[in-house]
Amino acid sequence: MNSLVLIPGKNGVSYARISIQAPPLHGDTNARFASGLRGTSAALVDVRATLAASPWTSPIDVLTIWSMYGGPDFATPVMASRTNQDKLLRMRSQAPLSVARTAGLIAEARDAFPETPVALAFETSFFVDLPTRETTYALPGDSGMSPRRWGYHGLYHEEATCQLGQTLDTRGRPARLLSICLDRQPEIAAVLGSAPLLVTSGSTPVEGLPGECNCGEIDPAIALALAADPALGPEHANILLTQESGFAGMLGHSITLGEVLTSKRARVAKIRDHLLYRIRLAAGSSLAALEGLDGVVFSGRYAEHAASVAEHLMPHLERTLDRAPGSLPWVTCMTPLDAIVAEAGFSALLANKRPRSGSNDAWAASPS
Amino acid sequence: MRVIVFNCGSSSLKYRLIDMPSETELAAGEAERVGPRTALPGCIHHQAWGQKEDHTLDMPDHGSAFSAVMKLLERDARLMPEAIGHRMVHGGAIFKNHVVVDETVFRHLEEVQDLAPIHNPPALRLLAACRQLYPKLPETVVFDTAFHSTIPTMARTYALPMALTKEKGFRKYGFHGTSHQYVAQEAARFLGIPMPELRAVSCHLGSGGASLCAIVNGKSVDNTMGYSPLQGLVMSTRSGDLDPSIALSLVARAQGDSQAVESMLNRKSGLLGLTGVSADIRDLVGGGGAPQSEASAQAAQVYLWRIRKYLGAYLVITERPHCIIFTDTIGEKMPHVRWAVTAGLESLGVVMDDQKNANPPALPVDLAAANSRVRILAIATNEEVAIARASFDLLANLERRPS
Numbered sequence: 001m002n003s004l005v006l007i008p009g010k011n012g013v014s015y016a017r018i019s020i021q022a023p024p025l026h027g028d029t030n031a032r033f034a035s036g037l038r039g040t041s042a043a044l045v046d047v048r049a050t051l052a053a054s055p056w057t058s059p060i061d062v063l064t065i066w067s068m069y070g071g072p073d074f075a076t077p078v079m080a081s082r083t084n085q086d087k088l089l090r091m092r093s094q095a096p097l098s099v100a101r102t103a104g105l106i107a108e109a110r111d112a113f114p115e116t117p118v119a120l121a122f123e124t125s126f127f128v129d130l131p132t133r134e135t136t137y138a139l140p141g142d143s144g145m146s147p148r149r150w151g152y153h154g155l156y157h158e159e160a161t162c163q164l165g166q167t168l169d170t171r172g173r174p175a176r177l178l179s180i181c182l183d184r185q186p187e188i189a190a191v192l193g194s195a196p197l198l199v200t201s202g203s204t205p206v207e208g209l210p211g212e213c214n215c216g217e218i219d220p221a222i223a224l225a226l227a228a229d230p231a232l233g234p235e236h237a238n239i240l241l242t243q244e245s246g247f248a249g250m251l252g253h254s255i256t257l258g259e260v261l262t263s264k265r266a267r268v269a270k271i272r273d274h275l276l277y278r279i280r281l282a283a284g285s286s287l288a289a290l291e292g293l294d295g296v297v298f299s300g301r302y303a304e305h306a307a308s309v310a311e312h313l314m315p316h317l318e319r320t321l322d323r324a325p326g327s328l329p330w331v332t333c334m335t336p337l338d339a340i341v342a343e344a345g346f347s348a349l350l351a352n353k354r355p356r357s358g359s360n361d362a363w364a365a366s367p368s
Numbered sequence: 369m370r371v372i373v374f375n376c377g378s379s380s381l382k383y384r385l386i387d388m389p390s391e392t393e394l395a396a397g398e399a400e401r402v403g404p405r406t407a408l409p410g411c412i413h414h415q416a417w418g419q420k421e422d423h424t425l426d427m428p429d430h431g432s433a434f435s436a437v438m439k440l441l442e443r444d445a446r447l448m449p450e451a452i453g454h455r456m457v458h459g460g461a462i463f464k465n466h467v468v469v470d471e472t473v474f475r476h477l478e479e480v481q482d483l484a485p486i487h488n489p490p491a492l493r494l495l496a497a498c499r500q501l502y503p504k505l506p507e508t509v510v511f512d513t514a515f516h517s518t519i520p521t522m523a524r525t526y527a528l529p530m531a532l533t534k535e536k537g538f539r540k541y542g543f544h545g546t547s548h549q550y551v552a553q554e555a556a557r558f559l560g561i562p563m564p565e566l567r568a569v570s571c572h573l574g575s576g577g578a579s580l581c582a583i584v585n586g587k588s589v590d591n592t593m594g595y596s597p598l599q600g601l602v603m604s605t606r607s608g609d610l611d612p613s614i615a616l617s618l619v620a621r622a623q624g625d626s627q628a629v630e631s632m633l634n635r636k637s638g639l640l641g642l643t644g645v646s647a648d649i650r651d652l653v654g655g656g657g658a659p660q661s662e663a664s665a666q667a668a669q670v671y672l673w674r675i676r677k678y679l680g681a682y683l684v685i686t687e688r689p690h691c692i693i694f695t696d697t698i699g700e701k702m703p704h705v706r707w708a709v710t711a712g713l714e715s716l717g718v719v720m721d722d723q724k725n726a727n728p729p730a731l732p733v734d735l736a737a738a739n740s741r742v743r744i745l746a747i748a749t750n751e752e753v754a755i756a757r758a759s760f761d762l763l764a765n766l767e768r769r770p771s
Binding site for chain 2: 132133134136137138139140141143144145147149198202203204206207210214215216217218219220221222223224225227228233234235237238240241242244245246247249250251252270273274276277280281282283284285286287288289291292293316317319320321322
């Protein structure tokens with residue numbers, strides 16, 4: 001089976017063609033054709049031309065679009081059927097940018113690949129059933145808002161905890177897993193078996209751990225003080241907190257998480273100390289949520305630097321849990337996001353092909 | 369030395385006259401309805417030598433309330449204060465320690481009053497009145513933030529642009545320091561551990577505000593409250609932690625009225641916001657721990673879960689602490705809250721003796737099971753005694769200092 005994965009970013013769409021032997025669904029990625037970054041419509045036309053010109057001629061079975069936000073209606077990857085697109089559009093007010101970008105990309109993908117079914121993989125799906133006690137903010141009912149907490153690296157967390165879970169022997173008891181996603185906006189989830197109980201991100205990815213340019217958790221009074229500043233107002237305060245804060249704000253210029261984790265510069269070391277401290281706090285919250293811990297897994301685009309976090313974190317966790325040094329297992333999930341998205345697309349495609357009673361929506365996903 | 373401790377509310381003035389160093393309470397009371405005239409007249413509920421009395425009078429400001437209290441005390445020479453200790457909520461970055469008041473200190477206090485606009489200004493006005501009416505009485509100021517001045521940079525920093533942090537003074541200050549320090553000292557004494565070695569998680573769970581404090585080597589290393597008391601736990605009417613985007617969206621919805629949003633997040637959110645009917649966890653969770661309705665149950669879950677998350681975080685930060693301390697109204701009197709936030713934490717070394725927790729003997733008490741690595745203490749807080757202690761120590765040190 002072959003999948004073309006599209007991951008929209010700030011300046012365009014990165015893409016990857018991924019082939020997975022099927023069945024089984026969780027096969028190995030055995031080939032990767034191309035990846036790059038271009039602006040959307042034109043980029044997709046280029047992608048099609050590139051694929052056509054390649055010596056690898058097997059057709060694309062499914063085109064899978066990565067989406068940040070799927071809201072409560074999308075607990076799994078789905079085909080981009082008319083019904084599902086309508087559902088998605090109804091969530092516009094919840095996540096305007098993400099929904100608009102996904103909806104636009106579906107249309108552009110259909111134009112560029114009219115013969116290929118389109119699937120959607122959402123970062124939030126993994127967190128649809130997060131317990132109410134974790135999702136709820138203590139706001140009054142008449143505030144005009146009823147936001148809830150989500151996680152925004154659900155695809156990484158799901159894959160990583162699945163991989164870690166398979167390596168642990170918990171004698172039939174659901175494994176208590178700490179999943180640390182090392183990405184531009186790092187995120188930690190506490191997962192019991194396959195069910196997340198806690199996640200550091202919030203109603204938006206701004207809350208939680210600090211990232212390359214987002215502030216992470218701050219006192220709400222600070223956000224209000226910035227909004228009240230005549231030089232800023234709510235809109236510019238939002239830009240400041242989401243694009244000019246985090247590691248870049250603390251340092252005064254852009255820096256990647258990978259550099260923060262590895263740099264020997266004293267100023268960067270201070271930022272690393274701050275991040276590692278925040279990770280330690282979130283890990284402690286996770287211990288309380290899970291009532292213990294069986295293992296830790298790292299994932300994300302900077303997963304290769306997991307050792308520098310583990311070296312700091314694991315001794316603290318082991319001492320808290322009264323475990324011998326080195327006895328708490330930790331692993332790194334190196335599966336890239338595009339491969340995880342491809343798998344999600346395959347699973348949506350296969351689920352859709354299975355005979356279902358009473359559904360007339362089967363291939364509304366297919367281009368007409 | 370007789371120290372009178374003042375705890376200034378926006379429309380009230382609580383006081384306790386404490387003999388130091390014996391820490392014996394000689395007199396106490398509260399002036400209510402201080403400020404602009406209300407439907408009912410102002411009143412001072414005064415108590416000394418076991419006798420209670422109420423005095424009705426107008427008290428247009430905290431200065432007049434102070435004057436009236438002093439007149440009540442002056443009737444008995446044995447109750448004449450020798451020093452005044454003031455509680456100040458916020459000392460900002462200027463005051464890392466409690467201080468004896470002089471002209472310079474007073475000027476600096478004026479500079480930090482806007483950091484706690486509800487609490488600091490009346491306390492400062494009271495302080496000014498004291499200096500004017502009793503200029504010879506030494507005065508001290510004890511800050512709620514001072515105990516947290518030891519929070520390290522990595523924990524007190526927000527990931528905000530450097531220049532902005534510097535310009536606006538955005539950093540974690542932490543609050544309830546007077547209470548956290550007091551119960552930590554009591555815990556150290558109770559456990560027979562020198563304070564400079566104590567590692568603890570202190571849970572100050574009031575019926576209004578609440579915070580947790582991580583204590584390592586007797587010093588605060590983190591507090592759930594932040595730049596303001598709004599951050600952290602879900603409280604009676606405060607939201608606690610909130611995605612910054614939500615705060616900004618609320619401001620946008622309120623047509624830019626940040627103050628209205630701040631008021632909503634401080635006064636109408638928290639348990640009150642979640643239930644719509646009660647701001648008190650005691651109303652939501654009955655004595656036996658049974659919630660009274662689905663909304664109450666959910667609100668209680670959110671409240672308890674947030675405490676539990678921070679407790680776990682601080683258990684890791686303090687690494688094998690000697691104890692968890694529960695204090696203030698909810699921490700001292702709600703067994704279900706103590707149970708719910710510690711249940712299932714055996715692998716973290718925390719095991720409650722459920723029977724003892726349900727029916728605790730007099731405080732202070734250790735509620736942990738015999739096999740618990742971490743002791744679980746319930747200790748009554750006493751911020752007034754803590755302020756009297758700090759004031760006494762400050763003034764004693766002043767006397768000892770060579771001239």
